[in-house]
Amino acid sequence: MFAIGDFARLGRVSVRMLRHYDALGLLQPARVDPATGYRFYEARQLSRLNRIVALKELGFNLKQVHRMIDEDVSLSHLLDLFRTRHAELETELAESRARLINVEARMAAIDREGRMPDLEVLVKPIPATRVAELTGLADSYASDDITPVIRPLFEQLCGKLEAASVRGTGPGVATYESRGEQVLIHAAIPVDLPLGERHGVTVVDLPAIEAATLVHHGSMENSDDSMQALARWIEDHGYRSTGFAREISLECPEDEDDWVTELQESIEKRDDRS
Numbered sequence: 001m002f003a004i005g006d007f008a009r010l011g012r013v014s015v016r017m018l019r020h021y022d023a024l025g026l027l028q029p030a031r032v033d034p035a036t037g038y039r040f041y042e043a044r045q046l047s048r049l050n051r052i053v054a055l056k057e058l059g060f061n062l063k064q065v066h067r068m069i070d071e072d073v074s075l076s077h078l079l080d081l082f083r084t085r086h087a088e089l090e091t092e093l094a095e096s097r098a099r100l101i102n103v104e105a106r107m108a109a110i111d112r113e114g115r116m117p118d119l120e121v122l123v124k125p126i127p128a129t130r131v132a133e134l135t136g137l138a139d140s141y142a143s144d145d146i147t148p149v150i151r152p153l154f155e156q157l158c159g160k161l162e163a164a165s166v167r168g169t170g171p172g173v174a175t176y177e178s179r180g181e182q183v184l185i186h187a188a189i190p191v192d193l194p195l196g197e198r199h200g201v202t203v204v205d206l207p208a209i210e211a212a213t214l215v216h217h218g219s220m221e222n223s224d225d226s227m228q229a230l231a232r233w234i235e236d237h238g239y240r241s242t243g244f245a246r247e248i249s250l251e252c253p254e255d256e257d258d259w260v261t262e263l264q265e266s267i268e269k270r271d272d273r274s
Contacts, residue, residue: 001030007041011049026066027052054078058085098144101221119226121214121233126246126264128208131173131188132161132201138183141176143221146185150174153187157201164199166191172249173206209244211264219256220247223263230263239267 008015021027022039027048029039048069055065058081134157139145154172161168170190177184193203212234216226234241244266251260 001040001042004029004039004041007045010043011046011053013049013053021049021052024062024066026062026069051078054082058082095144098221102143119214119229121212121230123210123212123239123267126209126211129170129173129190129206130192130195130203131206132157132166132191132193132198132203133186133188134160134201135187136185137179138185140181141183146176146183147221150185150187153185157187157189160200161189161191166193166199172252174247174249175206176245206246207244209242209264209266210268211246212239212267213265214263215250216261216263217259219259220261221256223261226263230265234265234267238270240270242266242268 002010004015004018008018011018018027018039018041022029027045030042030045031040032038033040051069052065055068055078056062060068134153136149136153138149168189169192173186173188173190175186175188177186188204188206191203195203195205197203212230214226214230214233216223231241246264246266248262248264249259250262251258253259
């Protein structure tokens with residue numbers, strides 16, 4: 001038998017927690033010394049302790065754990081519960097990381113307010129471009145809503161064009177349209193094809209525009225600062241946005257930190273009399 005301190009060490013729990021489990025009748029010691037009141041446990045009780053801790057970590061309260069332990073939850077069922085909870089925790093962790101990235105980007109933008117970043121903005125004509133595209137809906141313009149939609153769209157688009165032996169004639173283009181609370185995403189690749197539905201994609205012409213352009217280096221999930229800098233430049237230089245923005249993927253290596261994307265904002269001269 002093991003004294004409560006040794007059993008706590010073996011089970012990786014606190015002595016206080018073992019006492020609490022005892023008080024609840026969840027895990028009672030194998031023997032209690034009548035003279036000293038000291039608790040003693042047997043090694044076989046580690047199995048019950050492992051189940052208690054595992055179920056508790058899965059999110060069940062102690063009352064639920066007590067019932068499940070008494071019902072002798074099978075090992076296979078316990079493992080199924082663990083796998084499900086593990087997947088949920090992985091999702092929560094990914095979402096937390098995404099929120100942290102967004103907060104860091106917002107804080108960086110706030111910190112740089114009033115200080116124009118060292119970014120070169122060029123105004124240039126963008127010719128009309130024929131593209132093959134696929135579209136999808138995102139819940140908002142937030143990166144964690146856009147990214148899960150736009151990446152599969154480009155993967156599917158590339159796959160369809162490759163299957164049809166169609167070669168792109170230029171870098172990928174992403175455009176966005178508001179659809180109420182949602183966003184319609186256009187994932188496009190320049191092609192030399194007739195207009196219409198072809199090979200499971202839609203071939204359309206993007207119109208010619210005059211655009212204020214800026215080259216963003218790094219992941220598009222960290223592009224807020226560049227986009228907002230471009231917006232400030234447009235206003236500061238007597239232009240207004242006409243609402244047609246494009247993202248041109250100039251370089252897309254495996255490491256997203258090395259991505260190079262040209263941001264294009266359709267503009268016209270502002271009439272300050274209006």
